[in-house]
Amino acid sequence: MYRTIATFVIIALFITSCQSGSSTRYELVYSMEPGTATGPQPVQSIAPGNRYKIGFVPKGSEIEYFRYAALGAKEAANNLGIDVILSGPESADAERQIQVVEQLIDQKVDLIAISANDPVKLVPVLQKARKSGIKVITWDADTEPQCREFFVNMVEPEVLGRHLLDTLALSMGEKGNFAIMTGSFAAANLNEWLKWINVQQSEYYPDMNLVATVATDDDQEKAYEVAKKLLEDYPNLDGILGNSSVGPPAAAHAVKEAGKSGSVKVVGLSSPNLMGPYLREGSAQIATLWSPKKLGYLTIMLAYNYLNGQMPMDGQEIDGVGNIRLNGDMVIMGEPLDFTAENVSQYDF
Amino acid sequence: MIFKRMRGLHFRNYPIGYKLIVTYILLTAFPMMLLVYFSYIQYARSVEEQIGEYMPKFLYQANADIEKRIDELTTLPEMLFNSDSILGILRRSTYVKRSDLNKDQYNMNSYLARTYTNGRNADVLGVFVISNNRVFYSSKVGFKESNWSAGLSDYVQNVELGGKAKIILPGEMDLQFGSEAPYVFILKQIYDDDNRKSLGTMLIAVDLSFIDNIVRNFEKNERADLWVMNPSGKIIYHTNRSLIGTVDGDKARYPVLNGSFRSNGTGDQKLVSVNQTSNRGWILVHSIPLRDLTKSADQVRNVTVFVIIGIMLLTSIIGVFISYNMTRPLKKLTGLMKSVEMGDFQVDLKVQSGDEVGMLARSFNSMISTIRELIQKNYQIEIRQKEAELYALQSQINPHFMYNTLETIGMAVEEGETEQVVDMVTLLGRMLRFSVSNQSKSVTIAEEVQHVKDYLTIQKFRFEDRVHFDIVQVMDDRDFHALYSPKFILQPIVENAIKYGLESRKALDIHIAVSQEFGARSGKRDIVIRIRDNGPGIPSDRLSELEQSLKKISFEGRSSHFGLINVNARIVMMHGTDYGLQLHSIVDKGTEVIIRIPMIHGETIVNGED
Known part of the structure; x- marks a missing residue:
């Protein structure tokens, strides 16, 4: 009786153990996936129907340099699928720029990226923007640090300043008189560069003599006038260094007009498109700049990351830009480019 | 109930020899077999579980290594930007003189050879740069087609590339690369960050044999299969070279993509471990027949089974012998009793043993002789x-x-x-x-x-x-x-x-x-x-x-x-x-x-x- 029951139980055991082995094609042994709720690849996506709006404010919308920066910003906006509102004063004017910012506040943009014409005058309006929930970053030219989150700088000011003087020294043979044409004594970045230009000169080039530092107000007409005046005032001038984009072309033009092409060396910060003709004909020797398109592009990329809660990091790689550096709350895009008669045609900005 | 009682009754009526053997099997052979069976199952399970647990971790590491290597390879095009003269060549679009073009071509090709193919990157089979209708290249292996440069240009023009590198499997392009080793192409746009425009496209042919080195670190068994496939199941790399380029149709049915499972498919049972990278989504699969994992257990099992069968045979023979010895005198006794019943008292039951059967036989003999004498x-x-x-x-x-x-x-x-x-x-x-x-x-x-x-x-x-x-x-x-x-x-x-x-x-x-x-x-x-x-x-x-x-x-x-x-x-x-x-x-x-x-x-x- 018991024996038969035991026999049945054992037979049943065997049958079940055999069945369990062949019932399914795949049998899970071990899973490293944390749970079934999360998908294999968590993809961070923008909330649909809520495209970011970023106000992109240059110093002056008519200035060639800023037009190219805007192109880069547009490209980034297209790639990211966000809206970038380009609006700025026609020329580099702080009061007009304040009005532009006011308009952007009214449009309820998510972020304002501004290249400030004046580091102090813009502070109130930017603080107002921040109070109304708009994030603020600066690019190209900084403001007072308290009214923006971070500053997207093109190059290290020290590197640029010293490099600019080096290019002039190279062209002048490290001796002679030279003048500096700066954009505005109010612009913080230009002043910073000026400081390092002077430091480099006093450290390494005792035979070089700075005769004058004049402002162009980033206006082409005025810059031309200033340059002509410099040539007249200092007949034994050997070189002119411009540290804002309108300076070197104006100086080269004036030098050419004065028939002093080659004897008065012209170097400085300006774009290849502006400087190309002068470089090729010898009115200017070296132009230095970075890609404004790249700067605009980088600014929008970082702004987008910031809107998504990601602050820039030192050594971070940004697609289409490369690795950035971070110095405090200042982002450094890279190294400056030098344009000469040989390579100026390679660049399109 | 009646059925069971009948069974019991039946068993009671079976010969003693049969009962002895059945009892013996129930008491010894059967429990032994059960013991061996269950301990083997248990051992095989635990081996399987152990390997199933640590293999995905190895795969995770290996897959990360593979991805890292591929990532390194996708950054190779950036080395072009290190040279201003190369950038100058790439940025140039028009030539007045043929000699200028040829000079650029020469400079570019030798730069590519210096930078990519000559020694420093062992995994690079060749690089091809297509820029403004020019094709620059340096390659250890050539394409099989003679007009490959035109085909390459056509192909590259039709590929939509973002900023990211794209992996192109051999079958996706009409061109055949003359490489014996498994390979893929990395296709990447050369983007001029300064001018914000494309300078062309770079195609790097990558030898995937480095995956061998990575996976052979932890799997030396030749019978184990390892392969890498992209998220759609297309096999990029396989230890069995002939399967490269085919599609793993079972991939969609895999219960996990990060873990292990047993596959009861056609033929052997296999233990399959998989890992998918989060970034590129490549899936590294390791598949080994269960037989190989439980080889030692199988051996022990086989030896045990043989020993048990041997013991069973031996003891069965002994059991049969003993029961025959026991039942033979009884049968003889039965026969003798029948003849006594028929009136023949001249019988003698010859049993020498001293046990109960022997005693029975002696009693019988003395009884018969007493009856006979009386x-x-x-x-x-x-x-x-x-x-x-x-x-x-x-x-x-x-x-x-x-x-x-x-x-x-x-x-x-x-x-x-x-x-x-x-x-x-x-x-x-x-x-x-x-x-x-x-x-x-x-x-x-x-x-x-x-x-x-x-x-x-x-x-x-x-x-x-x-x-x-x-x-x-x-x-x-x-x-x-x-x-x-x-x-x-x-x-x-x-x-x-x-x-x-x-x-x-x-x-x-x-x-x-x-x-x-x-x-x-x-x-x-x-x-x-x-x-x-x-x-x-x-x-x-x-x-x-x-x-x-x-x-x-x-x-x-x-x-x-x-x-x-x-x-x-x-x-x-x-x-x-x-x-x-x-x-x-x-x-x-x-x-x-x-x-x-x-x-x-x-x-x-x-x-x-x-």
Whole structure:
């Protein structure tokens, strides 16, 4: 009786153990996936129907340099699928720029990226923007640090300043008189560069003599006038260094007009498109700049990351830009480019 | 319920050998097999689980290494930006002179060779740069097609590239790369960050053999398959080279993409471990037949199974042998019992063993022999008794005896001795009644003695002075009338004495004494009857012959001493060899016959039921 029951139980055991082995094609042994709720690849996506709006404010919308920066910003906006509102004063004017910012506040943009014409005058309006929930970053030219989150700088000011003087020294043979044409004594970045230009000169080039530092107000007409005046005032001038984009072309033009092409060396910060003709004909020797398109592009990329809660990091790689550096709350895009008669045609900005 | 009871009943009816073997298997072989089976299953499971757990971790590491290497390779195009002159070449779109183009081509190709293909990047099979309708390249291996540069340009133009590098599998392009090793193309746009425009496209052919080195670090088994496939299941790399480029159709059915599972597909069972990278989504799969994992366990299992089967066979043989040994005597016993039943008592169960079966056999044997002896004895006693009765009757109805007796009576009548006649007729009548009437085998000693006295008296009437006899009773009357003796034990002896005595003697003396004596052989007081005569005696050789016949207690037919032998045989059969006849004889002096029988009260003697 018991024996038969035991026999049945054992037979049943065997049958079940055999069945369990062949019932399914795949049998899970071990899973490293944390749970079934999360998908294999968590993809961070923008909330649909809520495209970011970023106000992109240059110093002056008519200035060639800023037009190219805007192109880069547009490209980034297209790639990211966000809206970038380009609006700025026609020329580099702080009061007009304040009005532009006011308009952007009214449009309820998510972020304002501004290249400030004046580091102090813009502070109130930017603080107002921040109070109304708009994030603020600066690019190209900084403001007072308290009214923006971070500053997207093109190059290290020290590197640029010293490099600019080096290019002039190279062209002048490290001796002679030279003048500096700066954009505005109010612009913080230009002043910073000026400081390092002077430091480099006093450290390494005792035979070089700075005769004058004049402002162009980033206006082409005025810059031309200033340059002509410099040539007249200092007949034994050997070189002119411009540290804002309108300076070197104006100086080269004036030098050419004065028939002093080659004897008065012209170097400085300006774009290849502006400087190309002068470089090729010898009115200017070296132009230095970075890609404004790249700067605009980088600014929008970082702004987008910031809107998504990601602050820039030192050594971070940004697609289409490369690795950035971070110095405090200042982002450094890279190294400056030098344009000469040989390579100026390679660049399109 | 009925079914089970019937089963039980059936089992009860099975032969002992069958029961023994079934019990043995249930008790030993079956539990052993179960034990081996379950321990093997358990061991195989644990091996599988261990490998299933750590293999995905290895795969995770290996997959991360592979991805890292691929990532490194996708950054290779950026090395172009390190050289301004190369950038200058790439940025140039128009040429006035053919020699300018050729010079650029030369410079570019040698730069590519220096930077990519000559030694520094062992995994790079070749690089191809397509820029502004120009094709620059440096490659260790060429394309099989002759017009590959045009095909490459066409292909590249039709590919949508973002900023990211794209992996192109060999089958996706019309062009065949002449590489034996597994390879993929990394296609990446060369993007001019400064001018914000594309300078062209770079195609890097990558040798995937480095995956071998990565995966062979942790898997050295040749039977294990490892492959890498993209998220759609297309196999990029496989340890079996011929499968590269095919699509793993089962991928969609995999229960996990980060973990392990058992595959019960066609053929072997396999343990499959997979890992998918989060970034590129490449899936690294490791598949090994379970047999390889449990090889040592299989060996142990096989050896155990063989040993168990061996032990089972051996013990089964022993079991069969033992049960045969046990049941064979029983079967034989059954057969013998049947023949005994049929009446054949001449059987002997030959079993030497000392166990219960042996005891049974011995008991059986002794039982059969006892039965046989009893039957034999009863049968013999019956025959002798009948013979004795017949003999007595014959001797009394013997015409010679009757004639002599009647003649004696007749002479007495002539002489007018009526008293003597009456006596003789009375004696004769009493003798005949004694012989005929009483059916029992035993009579009292007094009756037996009376009968022989009657016989002797008749002879005395006939032979007168030639015969003398006297009967002495040396026991009290109560015993004389209460003790029993077999019937007809005295007459044959007395007849012999008269027959041989009267042949040689003129006067014959017969002396009969009935007494009680202590018997040395029986150890009891027995009844002893001595019949002594003064006849011719028996010669010694004849005497010893006669004694031999008495000892044999055999039935020898009617010989000259039939009477003596019959008497002795009956006494011995009834009372054992302690009793019987003894002969003493001296030639010419006489003979003494001593009859020894036990003291028997009443007729309830041996075989008294007859």
